[in-house]
Amino acid sequence: MDKTLSDGLPLPQRYGAIITIVIGLSMAVLDGAIANVALPTIASDLNASPAASIWVVNAYQIAIVISLLSLSFLGDMFGYRRVYKAGLVVFTLTSLVCALSHSLEMLTLARVAQGLGGAALMSVNTALIRLIYPQRHLGRGMGVNSFVVAVSSAAGPTIAAAILSVASWQWLFLINVPLGIISLILAMRFLPANNARSQASRFDLPSAVMNALTFGLLITALSSFAQGQSLRLVLAEVVVMLVVGFFFVRRQLRLPVPLLPVDLLRIPLFSLSICTSICSFCAQMLAMVSLPFFLQSVMGRSEVETGLLLTPWPLATMVMAPLAGYLIEKVHAGFLGALGMLVMACGLFALALLPSSPADWDIVWRMVLCGAGFGLFQSPNNHTIILSAPRNRSGGASGMLGTARLLGQSTGAALVALLFNLAGEHGTHVSLLLAGTLAVVAAIVSGLRVTQPRVDA
Template identity: 85%
Template sequence: MEKIQVDGLPLPQRYGAILTIVIGISMAVLDGAIANVALPTIAADLQASPASSIWIVNAYQIAIVVSLLSLSFLGDMFGYRRIYKCGLVVFLLASLFCALSDSLHMLTLARIAQGFGGAALMSVNTALIRLIYPQHQLGRGMGINSFIVAVSSAAGPTIAAAILSIASWKWLFLINVPLGIIALLLAMRFLPPNASRSNKPRFDLPSAVMNALTFGLLITALSGFAQGQSLKLIGAEIVALIVVGFFFIRRQLALPVPLLPVDLLRIPLFSLSICTSICSFSAQMLALVSLPFFMQTVLGRSEVETGLLLTPWPLATMVMAPLAGYLIERVHAGLLGALGMAVMASGLFSLVLLPTSPSDFNIIWPMILCGAGFGLFQSPNNHTIITSAPRERSGGASGMLGTARLLGQSTGAALVALMLNQFGDSGTHVSLITAGILASLAAIVSGLRITQPRIQA
């Protein structure tokens, strides 16, 4: 049996291990955000139409969503460290191919490969944190992880703009190569192994195919809807999704260790935490996508002013996420989550109630409330998702955590498109109201967890 540190890594090794997680997850999240800013530049350089260049973004996102649960299952089978290292290799090679691409087709294929590499990193990163940190300090590890995801998501457009101002778009991807090599060297030296298992779960290929089809159809239908595609096509995708999804779930219920972790979803604490995660990320995306439109078209602010006025949100999240990681060791996660989502909801409703010509301060303080509330919620919620699963199913829990985030973000973006199509300029207002309602719902569901017994793995 492979030797493993039972309760976290000793300190020097722990720093090296968490550094490789930080580099890997920041690259994976950043690459989902930076391409948006560069789309016009890339489309012009590759002589592609604006509509077809959307696939540079979609290919990455869809590749992650369709493979996340399968890769987390493989992590439970073969070890999280092995999957993470493979992910780093695929990600840095795919990034190199992205930079070398001279056509839209080549870049799209490279982005698909990059998405699979990113999915491998996202699928097991929180499972690895469970091995890196002692049980009583796990909240701190989750706080660091939430902090890195928040910073990477928020800083993506700024970093992309900075790189594009001094270099070609190819450097958006080339920068990942040296970072990936550093992360890989750190991973080989510092990442801990899983305990070997005598009863390894069997990988079910039909489940993997049905999983890819189910989530692929869901994200394609949502993004197609957001981009105003034909309703007949979207309807056909939804029908196919329902049919494939029905057989997929039926198969999962019959398997002893399912790919879609229905065994974990039977744990009330786990399923409640996943529901709150989807609601919170939907609310966040509804707000962050609609606010630039609101500030520019309704309030008449410039692009620069809009960027500056949005900044307090991620800054407040950055401050609050590590603090929430410390608080989880002392305060119940359900209570922290409910409080965080209530604070975020109050910030969102404050934005809805802004006067006709608000001052900068009128906008900034609700933004701080939104960011602080989200940061206070996210670390404890992720901590609960991971710790409510048995230790040998940490991969499945980690995969569901990432899937919930991506589903919430995709749903939020599609809802903004619906509101703008239905209500025109006032659609931004309706989007913010919807975000506030979803955050309030997340607060209520999070509060229900206070009555649930905690499962210590």
């Protein structure tokens, strides 16, 4: 069994397994952003205020963040395939409930449950890729994974607009039902089992509760701040988060197999890669949230034109991420990551310096630079995060990878709201300059990894 796992799956089964991962992961990531576009319509249909309807988005994100590490720990304990299949069942059923919801309260509760299903899919997907691909070709698997996440994150609004142009908002959730059933059938047939699990693992319920409170309060505080809620409320959330977080980390340091993988964060290569991941996704979100305001409000472009002008970013990522997955077999991940982030930084600074009335091509080539740099960075970075962890801690590494992405995205979205409040009509310009600066920081941190021994599959 162990030999089979170390060698990956044979080719026909490998293709079926990776298709399962692609469908499940793309659904989970897309549903984080796909409802944004339909919020005004959802609020109107369910007789809810615009402010209250924000919880349709927040409930999903918070549910994922608070449960991601716990579910990845359960993956290490009971097997990644079991957690993934359970996630598919929960996600598919709750998507149906979302579509059938007749009140905001029902939809919000369904989104919380859907977020738990999505977290199960996100928490173990990269751990499964480590089992699906032969060690020598793991970079290619990470390339597929990176392009699915990056494209799904960036293309969410475009896909939502396309669905809404021909159907009602309920279809944003109904479309997951057939896809979820197909993915579950494939999962039962193709996904590999992992029976060689750590016998020392024991699920620590107090740690799970403190983890949920720490990350839940962090995301809630960022969201409250972004929405301009009472500063006293935001400060209270931050203070409670810091107190609970202190005791949470202290407890983790005493556990032999911690829920928050502080043991993995002691590995320099792992911690540097997590830092670069947070910075890169924060930079991406700063750009992707602020650019539509500039394109529509300042340049007067329509929603469809805006979607088309943003599309070169995910397209360039789609091309570059698999290519980077091949390059990782020959080039140090630290160098590839630094190069990718520098290319992305050039694209972001170029977007910040756009002329007042740019032609479409002026925007497109800058978006291509950003997407290509992002794709070149993500595959080697994810590859390093997974391989720098021991095999029996793959679930913990996978959970941290997902947590880093969500923290970066949530922070980026909150920063856009802050910068628009502070800079007014120049909000997009300032957001892009900050995004470019974060990309440079990520490039420097990634470059530091070159001094570490290369992680060879």
